[in-house]
Amino acid sequence: TVTCRGERFRLYLDEVTIARRIREMGEQIAADYEGLGPPILVGVLNGAFIFTADLLRAIPGDCEVDFYKLSSYGEKKVSSGAITEQKAVSADLSGRHVIVVEDIVDTGLSMKYVLDQIAARGPASLRAATLLRKPDAAKVEVEVDYVGFDIDNLFVIGYGLDYGQLARNLPAVYILDDEGGAGV
Numbered sequence: 001t002v003t004c005r006g007e008r009f010r011l012y013l014d015e016v017t018i019a020r021r022i023r024e025m026g027e028q029i030a031a032d033y034e035g036l037g038p039p040i041l042v043g044v045l046n047g048a049f050i051f052t053a054d055l056l057r058a059i060p061g062d063c064e065v066d067f068y069k070l071s072s073y074g075e076k077k078v079s080s081g082a083i084t085e086q087k088a089v090s091a092d093l094s095g096r097h098v099i100v101v102e103d104i105v106d107t108g109l110s111m112k113y114v115l116d117q118i119a120a121r122g123p124a125s126l127r128a129a130t131l132l133r134k135p136d137a138a139k140v141e142v143e144v145d146y147v148g149f150d151i152d153n154l155f156v157i158g159y160g161l162d163y164g165q166l167a168r169n170l171p172a173v174y175i176l177d178d179e180g181g182a183g184v
């Protein structure tokens with residue numbers, strides 16, 4: 001159990017479980033892009049920086065990385081729905097095989113926003129990867145090609161995911177202790 005901003009959280013996905021799943025995802029991506037040319041992973045800052053770094057290292061083959069920055073949650077536990085772009089992707093994505101990488105697809109608004117923005121830049125192909133997805137929280141339909149774990153509609157922190165900018169440094173994923181959910 002950990003405490004963040006005065007609230008208690010309990011372990012939901014441990015480091016070994018996360019690492020094992022990311023290894024599988026990396027191998028799947030390498031197999032899918034074999035012969036196509038190196039994909040470019042576009043991590044969505046801030047939350048996805050840790051997952052992006054680990055997924056990148058789980059891909060046994062050439063790949064590139066860049067980052068896109070947006071924010072929607074602010075200091076709250078639920079999405080405000082108002083997305084602001086804070087940093088565009090530096091790399092030229094036209095003609096590239098792009099994989100957008102998120103830590104979590106909650107309402108889906110952030111992932112959809114990024115996919116729409118990048119689609120307009122003429123990539124050769126465009127896919128999406130996320131460590132976590134909350135199917136019960138979806139507000140928009142967004143196809144995610146690589147999903148680490150489908151989880152309950154609970155507030156989660158750690159492994160890049162924050163609560164008021166804290167808890168990103170926790171090496172595993174934790175959930176609010178007063179909520180249900182048995183882990184996955």
Ligand code: PRP
Pocket residue numbers: 044045046047048070071072073074079102103104105106107108109110111161162
């Ligand atoms: C969080 C998370 C995803 C997004 C998911 O980012 O990292 O990017 O919300 O929520 P959604 O599917 O409802 O859009 P946040 O806006 O909190 O910014 P951060 O990554 O800097 O924490």
Ligand code: MN
Pocket residue numbers: 044045046047048070110
């Ligand atoms: Mn984010």
Ligand code: MG
Pocket residue numbers: 047073074161162
């Ligand atoms: Mg956040």
